[in-house]
Amino acid sequence: MNGxxxxxxxxxxxLFRIPELIADITAGMTLEPGDVIATGSPAGVGASFTxxxxxxxxxxxxxxxxSIGTLRNPVVDVR
Structure with missing residues (x-):
């Protein structure tokens, strides 16, 4: 964040390996090209800081x- x-x-x-996640998900649905699997966040989220x-x-x-690249997102106030 901010460099x-x-x-x-x-x-x-x-906690769960990628092959396990894919197996569990595809047991109930078909994954299509372009689908994204959200896996959660690693340690270090802002709420854990003091x-x-x-x-x-x-x-x-x-x-x-x-091997893919960097995505940069500015935070904006939508109010």
Whole structure:
């Protein structure tokens, strides 16, 4: 967030492995090209800090996936 790493992890630390997730999901539905499986968040969420840290308008969040790239999202106030 804003150039500071808040969370850094990989799928090796997930509670459930990717093949297990896919098997469980496809037992009840068909995954189509482009479907996204949300797996949750690694340690380091803002509510766990003291004091708590939350996103504010003007913040920039970056998410990077190796071999894919980086997605940058500005935080805006929609009110």
């Amino acid at each position: 500071e790493v808040k969370q850094k992890s990989n799928t090796g630390y997930m 004091p708590q840290q939350f996103l504010r308008p003007g913040d920039v969040v970056e998410a990077t996936v190796e």
